């Protein structure tokens with residue numbers, strides 16, 4: 001019987017681990033495969049990484065029998081604890097077969113939506129994943145520009161970007177991507193890329209770069225919180241329909257908005273801008289932060305005090 005890795009938070013919420021978590025996950029995160037052939041400098045699963053194989057970002061991934069995972073996720077879904085499954089398959093030699101087989105196992109006992117991130121090369125493969133039951137497909141950019149993509153992933157931007165656009169056009173509203181703040185891009189570059197993705201109806205899951213021991217970029221610092229907060233605000237306002245033309249930049253940093261002050265405050269006062277973004281019900285607790293640390297992405301609604309603090313952290317004019 002195959003073994004699957006699931007995030008420690010997933011193991012806890014579906015009852016496969018006794019560890020109690022402060023911030024429950026609302027998505028079940030699965031990571032399949034090992035020995036990724038890609039060489040992303042920030043990723044614990046990369047072929048250039050010396051990190052322990054059961055890490056991704058700063059989350060640990062214990063292993064369980066696949067049938068047990070599928071059945072316990074189905075139970076947790078029936079109880080309303082889990083609302084989505086995120087299936088990430090690392091880019092090893094068995095990637096495609098592993099994806100199809102695992103999707104079939106998960107689909108047979110579950111009717112909650114499944115987001116699949118695998119190493120596809122064509123819209124035809126994306127179609128096959130939808131035919132096998134995927135609700136959404138993730139094609140990660142990670143880097144916001146060709147320059148950042150090349151320097152952080154040793155890979156071809158054109159191929160990935162064109163595939164993302166092709167799939168977004170073929171499957172409107174069903175494609176997600178990931179963007180990581182802090183790989184060396186400017187705020188203007190990141191916000192422009194988010195705006196283009198939204199124009200193509202691509203959902204963006206925003207991450208903060210997190211140095212992981214054993215990776216090539218283990219000593220690189222995470223992005224300053226004020227930078228991350230500004231990108232979150234810009235992303236939220238773009239989702240709310242505001243034009244990027246209303247954003248003001250100085251030396252490629254976001255400094256303000258041509259939006260009525262009170263209206264802007266009303267838009268941002270509930271703190272939703274600072275919650276985890278991406279597929280619905282994806283909250284990724286502790287992907288980018290340690291328990292007790294300030295959240296880059298809040299995995300739940302913010303309280304009033306947290307919302308005020310997050311806004312102050314933007315340091316906008």
Ligand code: SF4
Pocket residue numbers: 027084085086087115116117138176178204205277278279282283284
């Ligand atoms: S946004 Fe969340 S659920 Fe969607 S692919 Fe990314 S990690 Fe998975």
